Amino acid sequence: MMKTPITVLQELMVKFSQSPEYECIAQSGPQHLAVFEYRCSARGHVVSATARSKKEAKQEAARLMLARLAAAGLNVPAPYAAPCPPCPPAVGDGDAVAAGSGSRSYKALLKELCQEYNLPGPEYTLEGDTGPAHARRFTARGAVGAHARVASATTKKAAQQLAAQQLYHYLRENLARLTEDFVEEDALARAHERAMERYVEARADAPHRPDLAQRVADYHLEEEQVNLGADALEAASPDAEPETALQAVAGALGLRVEWHSLPAEQGGSLTLVRLAPSSPPLVFCARTREAAAAEALAYLRLTMKFRDQK
Template identity: 55%
Template sequence: MMKTAVTVLQEMMIKMCEVPKYECIAQSGPQHQATFEYRCEARGVVVCGRARSKKEAKQEAARLMLQQLHARGVPVPAPYATPPPRAASPAAPASPERPALPGPAAPAAPDARSSVALLRELCEEYRLGEVQYELVGDTGPPHLRHFTVRAALGLHQRSATATTKKQARQQAAEQLYTYLRENLARLTRDFVEEEALQRAQEKSILRARTDEALERYVELAGADDAPWRPDLGQRVAHYHLGLRAHLGEDTCARGLQALAEPQEAPERALRRVCDELGLRLETLALGAADTESVSVVRLASTSPALSFAGPTAAAAATAALRYLRRTLAEQPAAPQPH
C-alpha cells in the first residue's frame, strides 16, 4: 500500500531532525458543504491545502509541501516528486461561488463516496424514518443500459439515472441527503459528516460480524456433535421446557419409558435415564470435611442448565428424577397465532 503524503513528509523530516507543523487556519462555505484549509510549514517553506474535510486538507497540504521541497532540491520519493502546479500560487484568484482547490484534481467529498451511508446515518440520528429505494426505470440497449432509482423518505423523493444501479442509488441518495441538510440546517448543524461515515462503517462491520456469528450458530446447531445451545426464539414463559424442546418427542418417550421401569436406587435410575436422553451425569459434593456437606447432581449439557442438590447423593438424584418425570410428561403448548 502506498504511503500517504503526511506519512512520507513526516518520515523525511524526522531524518532531518525536524517536524512539520500543521494548522487548520480556515473553514468556509455552508455547514453541509464546508471547505477546510490547512497550513503546513517545514524548512522555511509554507503552503496551504484546501479540501472538503480536515483530513483531506491536511493530506493536500503535505502533498504540496513535498512538491515544493522537491523543487528546492530535497530528495522526495515517487510519486510525490513532481513539480508544484502553477494553480497553487497564493496570488491566484478564487471564485467566491466555487473556491479553487490546489492540485490537478479536487478530492472527492465524503457524501459523494458514500451518500447512502450518510443518508442512513442522518435519518437514524434524527429519527426521520427509513429511506426506500426503488428501481423505476431501465432503458437502453443491453450494452448501454441506463437505470433510474428513486430514493423516497416520507413525502420527499429524488430520482437519478446512471449506467449502474449502484451509481444511480448513490446519486439519488446524494440529492435527497443534500436537500435534507439544507432544509434541516438548524436541526443538523451538529451533524459531522466524517464522524457519520465512521459510524456507518462501524455499523456495517458489526452487521457483517453478526451475520457471520448467526451463520456459525446455525451450522453448529445442525451438527450431530454440536453442544447444547439456547433457543433464541424461546419465550420466557416456556423456558422451563427448553430440555423437552431440545430432546424431541421420540427421545422424551424413551426417557418416560425408562422412568416407568421398576424402582431401583435413585442414583442408578438417574444414570439409566440420562443414558436414554443422551445427557452426561455429573456429581459433586460441596462443603468442608468437618462440616455438613451438600450433594449436587448436574445434567450436562442442557439449556437451561440443570443442577439439583440434596443432603445426600440419593436425595439429589431423587430431585432430578422428579423434575425429569414432570418435564418429559408435560405436553408442549401450541404456538400462539401472531
C-alpha cells in the first residue's frame, strides 16, 4: 500500500530530528459544506491547503510540503517529488492557484487524464454560495466516478479549478504506477488542440461574428463563444508569448487581431492592437506589441471572470 503524504513527510523529517507542524487556520462555508484550511511548516517552509475535511486538508498540505522540499533539493520519494504550483499566499485567496496568470488548467489536465486511462469523465456541480454580493464565495464539487472533492473560491470557475486540482493530484498519487507515462505538457497541448477544433466546428455552424461591447458590464457574447474563449484561455500555456495566446483566444471568440503603429510625442512609436469587429472598438495601446497583447489578454480575462460571476 502506498504511504500517505503525512507519513512520508514525518519519515523524512525524522532524518533531521525534526517534526512537521500542522495547524487548522481557517474554516469557511455552512456546517454541511464546511471547507477547512490547514497550514504545514517544515524546514523553514510554509504551505497551506484546503479540503472538505480536516483530514484531507492536512494530507494535501503535507503533499504540497513534500513537493516544496523536493524543489529545495531534498531527496523526496516519488511520486511526492513532483513539482506543484505555489500555494495561495493568504487565507481566503482560494483562487490564486486556479486563476492566476501563471497557473495551469487542472480541469484540462484532469479531463485528459480520465480520457487517457478510461476513467469516467469529471463532473462539476455548484454546491452553494455564501457572503454578500461584493464578497461572494462559491463552493463547487468535482467528481470522477466515486471520487469527489469540494473546494470554495471567489468565482465558480476558480472553485471548479481547485476541486479539479485536488482530484488530479489524488489520482496521480494513488495511480502513480499506472500513470507514470502521463506527460502534463503534452496533455495541455492536446487540450488546446481540441479547444481549437471545437472552435473551427462552431465557426462552420455559426459563421457570424458577434459585436463586443467596450464596457465589461455590457459584454454580450453568446454562451457557446464565451465557453470557447474560456477554454482557449485555460488551455494557453503559461509560457506562451502574449501575441500567440491573444491570437488563439481572439480566434475562439470570432475576432480578428489587427496591429497598428502610431508615432509618440516623445519619440519612438506606440503599438495599437484592435479586436475586430466590435462596437464600440476594442483598442489597446502600449510601447511594444508584447505589452499591447498582454493588455488585451488582461481585458479578456477580466471579462470572462465577470461573465462567470453573473
